[in-house]
Amino acid sequence: MIFSLSTPEHIQPEKVNHPLLEEKQVRMEVLRLDRIHPLVSGNKWFKLRYYAEKAQHTSKKMIVTFGGAWSNHILATAAFCRENGLSAVGLIRGERSITLSPTLQDALDLGMELQFLSREAYRRKQLPADIELLIQQKEAILVPEGGFGMEGRQGASTIPGLISAPPFEDIFCAVGTGTTMAGLIHSAVEASTIHGIVVLKGYASMEKDILSLLPDQGDLGRHVLHHEDHWGGYARWDIELIRFMNDWYKDTGIPTDIIYTGKLFYAVMKRVRENHFPPGRKILVVHSGGLQGNRSLEKGALIF
Numbered sequence: 628m629i630f631s632l633s634t635p636e637h638i639q640p641e642k643v644n645h646p647l648l649e650e651k652q653v654r655m656e657v658l659r660l661d662r663i664h665p666l667v668s669g670n671k672w673f674k675l676r677y678y679a680e681k682a683q684h685t686s687k688k689m690i691v692t693f694g695g696a697w698s699n700h701i702l703a704t705a706a707f708c709r710e711n712g713l714s715a716v717g718l719i720r721g722e723r724s725i726t727l728s729p730t731l732q733d734a735l736d737l738g739m740e741l742q743f744l745s746r747e748a749y750r751r752k753q754l755p756a757d758i759e760l761l762i763q764q765k766e767a768i769l770v771p772e773g774g775f776g777m778e779g780r781q782g783a784s785t786i787p788g789l790i791s792a793p794p795f796e797d798i799f800c801a802v803g804t805g806t807t808m809a810g811l812i813h814s815a816v817e818a819s820t821i822h823g824i825v826v827l828k829g830y831a832s833m834e835k836d837i838l839s840l841l842p843d844q845g846d847l848g849r850h851v852l853h854h855e856d857h858w859g860g861y862a863r864w865d866i867e868l869i870r871f872m873n874d875w876y877k878d879t880g881i882p883t884d885i886i887y888t889g890k891l892f893y894a895v896m897k898r899v900r901e902n903h904f905p906p907g908r909k910i911l912v913v914h915s916g917g918l919q920g921n922r923s924l925e926k927g928a929l930i931f
């Protein structure tokens with residue numbers, strides 16, 4: 628491995644203490660991937676590692692990828708490339724605004740080149756001519772939006788390697804593209820059911836997307852996609868979610884983000900409250916990071 632970022636073996640499941648968990652006798656542990664790196668946060672580190680390795684093996688010097696103005700993936704790619712001597716291009720959804728979001732400003736400061744695509748071009752993932760040329764000339768590799776793809780899945784498959792504790796009966800993660808969940812399904816122990824909390828509304832082909840990343844799995848591990856915990860859609864939220872995130876931080880010391888992990892922990896605690904888990908159940912929640920996205924909120928909305 629040529630990367631300066633080595634596998635974060637110091638990250639291990641930690642017990643979560645909360646009055647409701649105690650009352651219901653549910654043992655929850657959390658895998659704090661948010662602690663891996665300040666910028667290459669959470670699952671993004673795992674999803675990028677094999678794309679970067681592929682770039683290095685094929686002597687490509689540049690990674691090109693897609694994302695929105697608050698994208699964790701864009702910032703993670705910028706930081707990852709910076710630390711590993713690769714150049715990075717971010718193809719950003721929508722017109723350039725006069726002031727960049729803090730996320731894009733950080734990416735720029737890390738040396739990422741930003742190009743803005745119209746929403747229509749972005750939807751079609753239409754590459755600007757200069758980028759198309761770099762890819763044809765084999766100067767750059769293209770990482771799909773959110774790291775979705777076999778390399779991303781392969782990287783996410785190394786997440787369960789951090790879990791040395793006895794098996795968890797249920798493992799929960801947030802689902803955007805489904806790459807992380809596919810990795811967990813691929814390599815978590817058989818005794819675990821993998822639950823995905825989908826943060827997009829009405830994304831009916833998610834199961835199909837996930838299965839497409841698991842082509843040679845004869846006997847797939849047990850997994851369930853939950854489609855009712857999106858709060859109205861991607862990046863939608865209301866004051867109740869903010870209140871939950873603040874209370875959750877007060878009670879457990881775990882910070883969460885507004886797009887993915889706030890909804891994830893809310894969904895799990897809702898199931899605890901509604902007695903979905905029998906007493907003695909052992910569950911693991913994968914904290915996939917993303918805290919930088921909270922900068923889209925008004926200052927002071929969160930207490931952390």
Ligand SMILES: *Cc1c(COP(=O)(O)O)cnc(C)c1O
Nearest residue numbers: 803804805806807887915916917
């Ligand atoms: C990108 C992201 C996800 C979504 O992961 P997928 O592998 O695309 O499903 C979940 N949580 C956080 C914090 C993220 O930044």
